[in-house]
Amino acid sequence: MSFFATEFPVQASVSKEKFAATALAWVKGMKKTTLFDAGVKDERHKDHAALIAPDGECLVLKQADLQGGFVSGARHELPDDAGRLWRSEIVLTSLNGKASLRVKSQCLSVKEGVQVMRPRKPYFVKMALDDGWGNPDAAIQVRQEPHVVDSNSVKIIADAIDGDCQSLLPIVLFSHPFADDRAIEPSLISRTAFNLGGVAHVFVEETRDESLRLMDLTDGENPYGGTVGIILPRRGVVKKLFRGWLLPGSIDVISAMEAFVQEISSQRQARFAWDWQDLLEESARQLRETAEKGSEEYEIWEKLREEENREKEEEVRRLRAKVEELSEQLAGISSEDDLLLSAQFSKQIGPQLYPGEFSDRLRLVTEHVLESSNEFLDRRTWAMLERISSITNKTGRASKLAKRLKNAGRDSGKADARFEEILRELGFTVRRDGGHPVCSPPEELFGVGPQTLSTSPSDHRAGKNKASQIINGLFLKGVM
Structure with missing residues (x-):
């Protein structure tokens, strides 16, 4: 089925x-x-x-x-x-x-x-x-044409990326390409919006300004640089696709995206509307209340009851088939598919601030090398680095950690306790030095220094400033 x-x-x-x-x-x-x-x-x-x-x-x-x-x-x-x-x-x-x-x-x-x-x-x-x-649909008009990300809709997209969108339909975001080799033709985007009418909302960034604005609102968690992002209501970005080695052409990206959107849409249960099975049950219930045995209405009710039972049996078969299909998929899924370094190899290097941190940092090195002169590298090594850059994405977990720290610093009166809790989770130990908590990293967490917490409740910016200092001290900005 x-x-x-x-x-x-x-x-x-x-x-x-x-x-x-x-x-x-x-x-x-x-x-x-x-x-x-x-x-x-x-x-x-x-x-x-x-x-x-x-x-x-x-x-x-x-x-x-x-x-x-x-x-x-x-x-x-x-x-x-x-x-x-x-x-x-x-x-x-x-x-x-x-x-x-x-x-x-x-x-x-x-x-x-x-x-x-x-x-x-x-x-x-x-x-x-x-x-x-x-x-x-939660302030987004259901239609068969693409929406443009502008000053009116940028906050809606930012909320969706943060998992705060309550729409029924998912969102597909075509980010602005910073280079022509990542661009997807406008005619294909329009065709996608038509194909996904009633299935997903399609948004497109027409200028780089919208992408930078979204980056600011979402702490860098938005798809950018020509990446196509798929955003689920109440969950945020669940998939990113872009032109590269695996998907070399615009058609390849569009096909993969549409298949993924239709798959996740089909798996979601109805939230407001009834299913056919619900309508059958209600029709049978209403008829049962008025039908007299031996009457034509009673015969119709019996037929409805038989149809209802067949529907339930078929639904059970469908659910069993879906369970088997999902079990097979889960058996073949690896959480390390998008990482440059396996979890086992990363453990040999040392503890990470978050799963995939070392892969993010290795990708950062790759990007820095590609931005510099290639006179010291042979063509194949250079091409290999370009392939690595094109087929991998950052995990996005650095941005989430940074966002958590920023949220902790919003209330200066409670900021120190919240910072301390987060740093303890990362392996830091805490001691008091003249009344101020000093959070020290374990020796294995190399390259990271201690953090002294001393925010003043009377200074409304103290918590925000300290959050920025911790983010800088953990060197998260480069991998966000």
């Missing part, structure tokens, strides 16, 4: 009738549909309608009226000649003046040994966005 899913906010003005009409138009526009030919079975009841073709294709429309709104859904199933079943489920949830659209597509094997394929985003999403259904 292969799977696609997304959820995004829509206008609360979208009615049940408009949803049903759009669903019918969506299926009617499919080249291979036979649902509007002669011989199709047409079922209609109060909150249920279905078209069933002789070849197994079917479209089911359901709705449930609720206190404060309604839920309407459409499920389309289309078998192909290879033994696959293509299923799409679209559910509109409209409650208390708020509405959201849940979209799921699956490719299932109905014959043993048939290879399933990754389903694409249903065309229904494009139709809905073209018709103006899109609504702001």
Whole structure:
């Protein structure tokens, strides 16, 4: 089974009738549909309608009226000649003046040994966005065109990078390239925004100023220099992609990014909208309350109950398959994939301020060498260093440590105690010298000196200044 899913906010003005009409138009526009030919079975009841073709294709429309709104859904199933079943489920949830659209597509094997394929985003999403259904998603308008990072949106992106964004959709950020060999063509960015409409928000930095502003707001944790960053709500940056040895062309970067975004979107559970299974259960519950045994409504309820049970069994199978897939992925994942030095080798060098510190510092040396003259290096060694620089990223953990120190220094009255706690975690020991805490590093933490904590509660800048001194004393700026 292969799977696609997304959820995004829509206008609360979208009615049940408009949803049903759009669903019918969506299926009617499919080249291979036979649902509007002669011989199709047409079922209609109060909150249920279905078209069933002789070849197994079917479209089911359901709705449930609720206190404060309604839920309407459409499920389309289309078998192909290879033994696959293509299923799409679209559910509109409209409650208390708020509405959201849940979209799921699956490719299932109905014959043993048939290879399933990754389903694409249903065309229904494009139709809905073209018709103006899109609504702001935590202040970001859902649309099929890229957003420009400007003075109005830079704070939104900075908050998202820091993990403070509450949107339903992830964010894709195309940072400004500092060099032409890292640039991605504007036409490709526009095409990406179109492909990811309703799946992710696409932002692009048009000038270097926005990149530098983001760098200042996020303490250097932003993707920059042509890197494409993928940002998850409430988590921050989870993936960075850029043109280099592994992804030499713009198309390579775009393809890898879109595949990753669709994968993580499909794994996320619905937050506001209902799934088709939820709508089935509610329809069955409402019908059960009114149906009398032996009546037509009772027969419909029994069919709904059977369908509901089949749905649950299928969901269990899907979850089991997902668990197996994730187990295989986890078995092959190494946390050291992006590091220049393995954890074992780093231990032989000595203790690190954070995991991956020595890899960050080795990358810093590489960058310094590349910025200097190459007259002392042969071409192959120089080319090797360029490859290392292009296929590796900083871990970002130096920035997080620096940010933690800055946060500790915001309140000068509590700064010393907070600095002491952080330095103890890094292996420092603390002694009192004339009332002031002196934090000394262990001998193994080479190259780092002691820190004397003496912030004055009356000086509101004392904590911030001391945070900067500690950051400088740990030599974090070069690896941020």
